[in-house]
Every structure is written in C-alpha cells, then in structure tokens.
Amino acid sequence: MQISLKGKIAVVTGGSRGIGRAIATTLAAAGATVVVNYQRNAAAAEETVAAITAADGAAISMQADVSAAEEVERLFKTVIERYGTVDILVNNAGITRDTLLLRMKEDDFDAVIDTNLRGVYLCTKAALRPMTKARSGRIINITSVVGLIGNAGQSNYAAAKAGIIGFTRAVAREMASRNITVNAVAPGYIETELTAGLGDQVRTAILEAIPLGRLGTPQDVANLVCFLASDAAAYITGQTLTVDGGMVMS
Numbered sequence: 001m002q003i004s005l006k007g008k009i010a011v012v013t014g015g016s017r018g019i020g021r022a023i024a025t026t027l028a029a030a031g032a033t034v035v036v037n038y039q040r041n042a043a044a045a046e047e048t049v050a051a052i053t054a055a056d057g058a059a060i061s062m063q064a065d066v067s068a069a070e071e072v073e074r075l076f077k078t079v080i081e082r083y084g085t086v087d088i089l090v091n092n093a094g095i096t097r098d099t100l101l102l103r104m105k106e107d108d109f110d111a112v113i114d115t116n117l118r119g120v121y122l123c124t125k126a127a128l129r130p131m132t133k134a135r136s137g138r139i140i141n142i143t144s145v146v147g148l149i150g151n152a153g154q155s156n157y158a159a160a161k162a163g164i165i166g167f168t169r170a171v172a173r174e175m176a177s178r179n180i181t182v183n184a185v186a187p188g189y190i191e192t193e194l195t196a197g198l199g200d201q202v203r204t205a206i207l208e209a210i211p212l213g214r215l216g217t218p219q220d221v222a223n224l225v226c227f228l229a230s231d232a233a234a235y236i237t238g239q240t241l242t243v244d245g246g247m248v249m250s
C-alpha cells in the first residue's frame with residue numbers, strides 16, 4: 001500500500017518542532033502541501049519548512065496562538081485565501097505545566113487547558129468550514145496515554161488530553177455523514193526535548209513499563225498520523241490509537 005497525499009492541503013499545529021515537525025515532514029513527503037503552524041519560535045518553523053523544501057516538498061510557516069480565537073481565525077483565513085481549502089488538520093500543539101495538584105496554580109491549569117483543549121476546539125471548528133463544503137476531510141488530534149491512564153503531577157495535562165478523546169468521539173459522530181473522519185493518536189513516551197531531560201533512574205523505570213523496550217520516536221507517531229490522513233483510513237473514525245510500545249493495552 002502506497003500512501004499519496006498529492007494535492008492535499010494539511011495544517012499541522014505546533015508543526016515546527018518535535019513530534020509536529022516529524023508529522024509535517026512526513027505528510028509533505030507523501031505529497032501534501034503543509035502549513036507549519038507555530039507560536040513563538042519562528043526559526044524552528046523555518047527550519048522545518050527548509051527541510052521539507054530541500055526534499056522537494058511544499059510547505060509554509062504560519063504563526064498563530066491556537067488558544068486565541070482571533071489568531072486561529074486569521075490562520076485559517078490566510079490558508080483558505082492562499083490554498084482554497086483545508087483537507088487535513090493535525091491538532092498537535094501542546095504544552096505542559098507539571099506539578100502536583102495541591103501546588104497547581106490556576107494559571108498552570110488554565111494555560112494547559114487553553115492550548116491543549118481549547119486550541120483543538122478552535123482549530124477544528126475553523127477547519128470544518130471548508131471540510132463540510134468539500135464533504136471530505138481528515139482531523140487527527142494528538143492526545144497522550146496520560147489522557148487514558150493519568151499521571152501524577154499532570155492533572156491539568158491529563159484532563160486536557162482526556163477531553164480531546166471525548167471531543168474526538170463527539171465530532172466524529174457529528175461529521176461522519178459529511179465524509180469527515182476524526183481520530184486521536186495517543187503517544188506514550190517519545191524521544192523529544194521534553195523527554196531528553198529525564199534522569200537515568202526515571203528513564204530506566206519508564207523502559208521497564210514499555211514491552212517493546214524503547215522510547216518511541218517522533219517518526220513512530222508521524223507514520224500513524226500519515227496513514228490516518230490518507231484514503232486508506234477512510235473507514236476509521238472516532239478512534240484513539242496508542243503509539244506507545246505496548247505500554248497501555250486495553
């Protein structure tokens with residue numbers, strides 16, 4: 001089976017670094033034109049765009065804070081003016097503000113909910129306008145195994161990521177008749193800047209909980225996202241698929 005996304009327009013939120021960058025480059029390698037969204041780090045976004053264009057792909061970077069309604073509005077307006085539609089939306093932008101609940105400030109809770117959950121709501125709603133018109137579309141939401149099983153010190157993040165799973169199921173039901181699929185991908189521990197800082201002891205404990213015996217790579221996640229974005233995944237909707245080396249089995 002060969003996946004081709006030729007002629008498709010994809011928006012990847014937080015596509016400039018880490019998992020989002022792997023998703024952006026993989027969708028572009030499959031033929032999609034990719035809008036690499038970022039919030040602050042323009043240089044990282046430009047690096048991603050340069051990597052894609054060096055490999056003969058098509059990409060552009062666009063700044064917008066996904067938690068701000070007017071910025072999301074501007075982002076999708078610009079994409080539609082430039083490309084006419086949005087075929088694929090990957091809601092990947094995410095942040096952490098980890099601390100135990102008893103110490104968690106309201107700001108820590110709100111910031112994580114605003115970016116990780118409100119951002120998914122705002123971007124999905126904006127992308128659904130062109131998708132419903134085209135009667136076709138693919139939405140892929142990046143959640144986390146933490147949204148399935150919880151994690152001490154991450155009550156804000158777990159709430160947002162579990163919220164994404166419910167949101168995915170509800171919107172999948174609402175949009176199925178328009179030929180728009182909505183799925184969630186739940187990565188486990190993935191090698192990124194985030195996990196690079198883990199101490200040896202923590203890393204050993206994590207590896208013991210992973211049947212496949214290694215952390216995942218951004219590419220492991222991007223491969224599944226690319227499949228879900230393709231025609232080959234036309235009969236899959238409302239699902240949460242884990243990419244975690246077998247850490248969570250249900």
Ligand code: NDP
Pocket residue numbers: 013014015016017018019020037038039040041042044064065066067092093094095115119142143144145186187188189190191192193194195
């Ligand atoms: P990174 O911290 O490496 O990258 C985060 C990306 O999101 C950056 O491109 C950043 O842009 C962007 N971003 C952050 N806030 C906003 C915002 N308000 N608006 C627009 N863009 C924003 O994250 P990862 O690659 O590690 O994670 C990507 C996704 O995968 C997240 O949703 C995360 O929760 C999830 N995940 C990650 C796991 C892991 O092990 N790393 C495990 C499970 C899930 P900028 O740099 O410009 O701010």
